[in-house]
Amino acid sequence: METETIKEAKTFVDEVAAEPGGEKINECIQCGVCSGSCPTVEWWQYPPRKIIAMIRAGKRDMVLSSTSAFNCVTCYSCMVRCPRNINPTQLIHAVEAIAEREGYKPKTPTLTLHRGLRDAMKQGRVWEFSLAMLFYFKTSLLEGIKMMPVAWDLISRGLMPLLPPKRTKKGGQEVTAIMKAVEAMQKSGGAK
Amino acid sequence: MEPKIGVYICDCGSNILGKVDVPKVVEYIQNLPTVTIAREYRFMCSGPGQDLIEQDIKEMGLNRVVVASCSPQMHEPTFRRLMQRAGLNPYLFEMANIREHASWVTDDPDAATEKARALVSAAVRRVYYQEPLETREVPVHPDTLVVGGGIAGIQAALEIADSGHKVYLVEREPSIGGHMIQLDKTFPTLDCSACILTPKMTLSGTHPFIELMTYSEVTEVSGFIGNFKVKIRKKPRYIDVDECNGCSDCEKVCPVTVPSEFNMKLGTRKATYRPFPQAVPSAYVIDKQGKSPCSVTCPAGVNAHGYVALISQGKFKEAIEVLRRTMPFAGVCGRVCTHPCETECERGKVDQPIAIRALKRFMADYELKNGREKAQPVERTKKDKVAVVGSGPAGLACAYDLVKAGYTVTVFEAADKAGGMLRYGIPEYRLPKSILDSEIDYVKELGVEIKTKTTVKDIDEIKKQGYKAVFLANGAWVSQKMNIPGEDAEGVMHAIEFLKQVSEGKKVELGNKVAVVGGGNAAVDAARTALRLGAKDVSIIYRRSRAEMPAIASEIDEMEEEGVKIRYLTNPVEVIAANGKLAKVRCIRMELGEPDASGRRRPVPVDGSEFEMEIGTLIMATGQAVNKSMLPGNIAYSESGTVKADEITYETSVKGVFAGGDVVAGPATVIEAVAAGKEAAISIDRYLQGTDMKEGRPEEKERVKDVPKKGVAKQPRATMSKLPVAERTRSFKEVEAGLDENAAIEEANRCLNCAVCCECLLCVSACERNAVRHDMKEEIVEVDVGNIILATGFKEFDPSVMQQYGYGRLPNVITGLEFERMVNSAGPTSGKIMLKNGEEPKSLAIVHCVGSRDINYHEYCSSVCCMYSLKFSHLLREHLPNAEVYEFYIDIRAPRKGFEEFYNRILKEGTILYRGRPGEITDVAETPYEQGKLIVKFENTLIGEKERLPVDMVILSAALEPHENARDVARIFNISCGEGDFFIERHPKLDPVATMTEGVFIAGCCESPKDIRDSVAQASAAAARVLALISKGKVETEATIAEIDEERCSGCRVCNLLCPYGAIDFDEEKKVSKINDAICKGCGACVAACPSAAIKHKHYTTQEIMAQIEGILA
Incomplete structure (x- = not known):
């Protein structure tokens, strides 16, 4: 193992702290309650507490190129339990925003999922069935076949309709407009 | 003498100089007309700094000094001492805080300099007008109050007491020991917590200089350092601490078990308990949380909680004795009572109320089954004789209480047998006569004489026989008429006569179709009786709906089970007779309108809805009235036609004659009649003893407020088996079977013990030393102390x-x-x-x-x-x-x-x-x-x-x-709570045991979380501070206090009430307010409030304050 000389550890913390949602990063006491509460942490490359530690250690590239941030489902369990009111959910989204902006594009299923979700959102509502199909076509067909019993279970209980959901014209237009506005803001660097 | 002012501005190293341009401020101040000299120095508080000022005072003849430096909290005393050393009055000194208020609160040097300049110039202008003030000394009371009996309180108390000074140690729990006595081992040495604490506890309990006040709380503190007056509320322990030897006999017989607070509710304790074996004092305590809802609600004041608790322990004999303390009717009320107690039962908020009535009946049934012992006649201790007219529930209840009070009581009954409505109004299937007979016998065995077949009409005649007081309880036996055409036809009967005849065993002819008019218990009883006499078709005609029916709901249910139909919203308007005999009844439909005086919705006839019913027998149960021909002629009546009696004493318009029950209230419930009889008995006793009949009545009962229900598992209440419907309608056999022993015990164990102590009084007879005092009242004790240590814990x-x-x-x-x-x-x-x-x-x-x-x-x-x-x-x-x-x-x-x-x-x-x-x-x-x-x-x-x-x-x-009430405690002692509600110390580093209020010290976890060792150290430190004050024996009183100008005072007294220290009294002679110099703390509240500006604060005169403001604005 190589011993590294720390250079400019502070710059990355300051960068995250300047991002909306990242402000309270310096107050973390590293207790780990966020990771302990996270329902999806087993799919994370690094648990949320460790991401904060890595940011403080100046591991910019490691953090931004990791897939972790893209696995947050925004359930806010960590926010409710954080003893320092840090709001780790927002902090993780701040990291995600930096990664998006800087074009870190890890080829991971989760990222594809996000893309697919966004496509669906252009139509106003999420059509779970097509989203699932898209996801497994883009990632692993074999995994998709393995999931078929689960899919059938959901379909038979009426939890995943085969037909696209009814969408109102107005709703679709509004969501499209929102997404366009977000894209425009991101391009102009105004998303901060 | 013209003021000569010296101004000294401190750099405080770089603390002030780092921001404030001190030379610039000095230059500005130096040019003020009243300033003799202005100087800058690195550390004004240092020896050389002080010497500088002293030298200037001597050489330049300064007579006023301003120091601009840090907070006066730090160094005002330092510089005041310097003034004194230099021969000047210490109150001709002013301090400007240019560190905390200027240099430390901004990043802008110009702003800091400007503010410093303003503050110093304000101080210079103010000091110009200051006047010399004198302090006085007052003695320090040598006694000390320690609040909280945990390790910190115990330690502090022992330290002070060991030096031979008296300590009052107040603890709100029944024993001292606090949390430490709950711990098993202590870190890091692993000492047994109880082993190291109990010696100190025992010593505190026996120390000649410690007065232990457990189960007590401080409610009020007035006065000031050296001279506090403290009011302590001693909660009633219900056991005499000096008499109790801790033998635990009371605990053994106590039927109430509740979770033990000391064992963190992992274990249980009794209502009579000692929190733990090594408790100090070792005396027991009885936990009373007020009165249980059932007992408070009972009109007659029957202690339902008491007998329910005893039944839960299988103590059936003792249980019925609890009831008999109040009244003799376990079997009667166990069957026919409308049980308001169950409506209020707290268990009902969890699942269903306790079946209190069924349990009461169980006690009576159990006793009868196992052979009731004859009651011992009560000794006649009073010479007076009392007559009771009527042997219903009211009359017997009154006779019962009076005979127990030692009077000679005779009951006069017009009917063949005693019992009144209980015997003649309530059918056999609800109340078997054997039960009633047994309970009347019990009253007789006590010594009450019952003369049946004796009608009393003339009170004077009775009085001539030697009766000193009379209680009229002859009931309401006259059926009210409906006043409709044809009412007197043959075949129309009245419920009361009908029920009476059936009860007497007389034969009553009924048609096949019977209709009963009315919705009360008499109507239901009449309908069910008619059914049992063989009527084929029985119905009830009632003008309102089910919700308004006054009869007991369960009785209505049973009646319907038996096949009686109810026609709601129907009213008879005419009885149609053929050949003088009832043939048909014309009725009209009703609808409900606005609520009437009784709160029930008034029925209104529907036009054109009349119809006819063929009826064989019509029984009227539409109300009962008092038979005036049976009452003395000179008595007054109320508007509703009943005897008029005082609401509290039940005395009638005739002196020495009392009345109660239906004869006063109109037809009502058994338990209300019993209540009236009991109240009348109290009045009669007081009347005969010549004491005030109204004093202390009605007795106020404090209902328990919060009943913990957390973790109570749901369990349905016990139900009694009933006779099958077919069997019921054929005979007068009792419908309900009663509970068996196991069911009764199980049911009684559902009781939540709302008030904790059930007042069964078994502990009283169990205690050989007569230490139990159920009538103990709380006491307010007032003590004088010089100092207070708070150790209220966490x-x-x-x-x-x-x-x-x-x-x-x-x-x-x-x-x-x-x-x-x-x-x-x-x-x-x-x-x-x-x-x-x-x-x-x-x-x-x-x-x-x-x-x-x-x-x-x-x-x-x-x-x-x-x-x-x-x-x-x-x-x-x-x-x-x-x-x-x-x-x-x-x-x-x-x-x-x-x-x-x-x-x-x-x-x-x-x-x-x-x-x-x-x-x-x-x-x-x-x-x-x-x-x-x-x-x-x-x-x-x-x-x-x-x-x-x-x-x-x-x-x-x-x-x-901190405890939930930490803020209240802080308010009582006039100290402050910080973040998290821990008490604030005077200084976090240098004075962690004192508070901002002189003479009040803090120790242990009420100040901040800490371990035992730190608590002990802090307690010892607080004790040392107190001992220093005691040993000095005197303290200086505040010189900066308020003063009233008598010429200007209008005597409005606004200030008297406002003063938080109670320092202002009103001089009745001069009609002006006066301030007690020793108590005034100089807070200034009165100064601001005085509408005639008659009050002056000696160190903050209006002139000084205005000058200071001018200085800031200059």
């Missing part, structure tokens, strides 16, 4: 609010204090660590920082949890050598003597420490291995992985927090 954080840890929901998640009790050999499990199912845990997790270091709960570190958690690991190692123990920590804090060594010891013992605060504790298993366990979900932060740890038991190391 309470454990309740982790149930942190739902993710499942405390209160998951059975084997416990708190630290619960574990202390569990592991203690004298605890509820005798030191056995066990799961809820009684098994030993094989693996345990200890979670640190529960409620601490968490801004959602308490931001502070509770300081002791790391160490006590590590101690738990060690205790587990001792008690369960094979168990796996895991600790979840964020940081281990082990900073004091022996702590780090203890931490090492735990590590060596093999406890595994995981760094990470658990996210949650769940019982949802993901693998078979996890099944039935508690799973701790956490991140092992040292390897950065999320893990699941299944264990059998989880101990939450809960935070220490």
Whole structure:
């Protein structure tokens, strides 16, 4: 193992702290309650507490190129339990925003999922069935076949309709407009 | 003398000079006309700095001084002493705070300089007008008050008492000992907590200089340092502390069991209890939380809680005696009472109310079944004779109470047999005559004479026979007519006569179709009786709806089961007779309109809805009236035609004649009649004894406020078996069968014991030393003390609010204090660590920082949890050598003597420490291995992985927090609470035992969370401070106080009420207010409030303040 000389550890913390949602990063006491509460942490490359530690250690590239941030489902369990009111959910989204902006594009299923979700959102509502199909076509067909019993279970209980959901014209237009506005803001660097 | 002012501006190193341009300020000040000299110096408070001022005073003849430096909190006393040394009055000095108020509060040097300049110029202008003031000395009372009997309070009290000065040690619990006595072992030395504390407790209890006041609370403090007046509320213990020898006889007989607070509710205690065996004082205490709702609600004041509690213990004989203290009718009221007690029963808020009436009946049935012993006649202790007219429930209840009070009582009854409505109005199937006979016999056995077949009309005649007082209880026996055409036809009867005839065994002819008019109990009784006499078709005609029916609901249900139909919203308007005999009844339909005086909706006839019914017999049950021909001629009546009697005393318009029951109230319930009889008995006794009949009546009963219901499992109430309907309608056999012994005990055990003590009084007879005093009242004691030490301690954080840890929901998640009790050999499990199912845990997790270091709960570190958690690991190692123990920590804090060594010891013992605060504790298993366990979900932060740890038991190391009423306590003692409600010390570093209020000191966990050693040290320090004051024997009073100008005072007294120290009195002679110099603290509240500006604050005169403002604005 190589011993590294720390250079400019502070710059990355300051960068995250300047991002909306990242402000309270310096107050973390590293207790780990966020990771302990996270329902999806087993799919994370690094648990949320460790991401904060890595940011403080100046591991910019490691953090931004990791897939972790893209696995947050925004359930806010960590926010409710954080003893320092840090709001780790927002902090993780701040990291995600930096990664998006800087074009870190890890080829991971989760990222594809996000893309697919966004496509669906252009139509106003999420059509779970097509989203699932898209996801497994883009990632692993074999995994998709393995999931078929689960899919059938959901379909038979009426939890995943085969037909696209009814969408109102107005709703679709509004969501499209929102997404366009977000894209425009991101391009102009105004998303901060 | 013209003021000569010297101004000294301090650099405070760079503290002030770093921001404030001091030379510039000096230059400005120097040019002010009144200033003789202005100087800058590096440290004004230093020796050379002070010398500089002193020298100037002497050489330049300065007579006023301004120092501009830090807060006067720090150095005002320093400079005032300097003034005195230099021969000047110390109040001709002013301090400007240009550090905390100028240099430290801004980044802008110009702003800091400007503000400093303004503050100093203000001080210069103010000091110009200051006047010399004198302090006075007052003596210090040598006694001390210590509040809180935990380790800190005990230590402080002993320190002071050992020096030969008196201490009042006030503790709100029944014993001193605090939390320390609950602990098993103490870290890091592993001393047995009780073993090291009990010697100090015992000493406190016997020390000649300590007056122990347990079960007491301070309610009011007035006065000032050296001279406090303290009011202490001594809660009634109901047991004489001096007489009680702690033999536990009372505890053994007490039927009420509740969770033990001392054992963190893991065990139980009785209502009569001693929190723990080594309690000081060792006397027992009776826990009374007011009166139980059932007992308060009963109109007759029957102590239902008392007999229910005794039944729960199988003490059936004792139970019925509790009832007989109030009245003789267990069997009667156990059957026919409308049981308002059950409506109010708190158990009803959990599932269903206790079946109180069924239990009351059970006691009577049980006694009859096992052969009732004859009652012992009561000794006649009073010479007077009392006559009771009428032997219904009211008359017998009155006779019962009077005979027990020692009077000679004769009951006059017009009918063949005694019992009144109980015998003739209530049918056999509801109240068997044998039951009634037995209970009337009981009254007779006590010595009441009942003369049946004796009508009394003339009161004077009775009085001539030697009766000194008369109670009229002849009831309401006349059926009211409906006043409709044809009412007198043959075949129309009245319910009361009908029921009476049936009761007397007379034959009554009924048609096949019987209709009863009315909705009360008499109507229901008449209908069911008619059915039993063989009527084929019985119906009830009632003008309102079911909701308005006054009859007992269960009776209506049973009646319908038996086949009686009810025609609601129907009213007869005419009886149609053929040949003088009833043939048909014309009725009209009704609808409900606006509510009437009784609160029920008034029925209104519907036009054109008339119809006819063919009826064989019509029974009217539409009300009963008083038979005036049976009453003395000179008595007054109320508007409703009943005898008029006083609401409280039941005295009638005729002196010495009392009346109650239906004859006064109109037809009402049995229990209300009993209540009236009992109240009349009190009046008659007082009348004959010549005392005030109204004093203290009606008796006020304090109903218990909050009844804990947490964790009470639902359990349906006992029901009695009933005769099958077919059998019921054929005979007059009793419908309900009553409860058997086991069912009664089980039912009685559902009781929540609302008031805790049930006042069964078994403890009174059990106590050989006559130490039990159920009539004890709370007492307010006033003491004079010179100093006060507060050591009110802490309470454990309740982790149930942190739902993710499942405390209160998951059975084997416990708190630290619960574990202390569990592991203690004298605890509820005798030191056995066990799961809820009684098994030993094989693996345990200890979670640190529960409620601490968490801004959602308490931001502070509770300081002791790391160490006590590590101690738990060690205790587990001792008690369960094979168990796996895991600790979840964020940081281990082990900073004091022996702590780090203890931490090492735990590590060596093999406890595994995981760094990470658990996210949650769940019982949802993901693998078979996890099944039935508690799973701790956490991140092992040292390897950065999320893990699941299944264990059998989880101990939450809960935070220490102030008591809920900490703010109230602070208010009483005039001190402040800081963040988290801990009391604020005078200075966090240099004065951690004093408060901002002189003479009030703090020690132990009420100041901040700390361990035993620190609490003891702080307590000793507080004691030393108090002893210093006692030994000096005097204190200086405030010189900067308010003063009233008598010429201007208008005597409005606004200030008298406003003064928080009670320092202002009104001079009745001069009609002006006066300030007591010794008590005034100079707060200035009165100065601001005085509408005629007659009050002046000696050190803050209007002139001084205006000058100061001018200075700031200059």
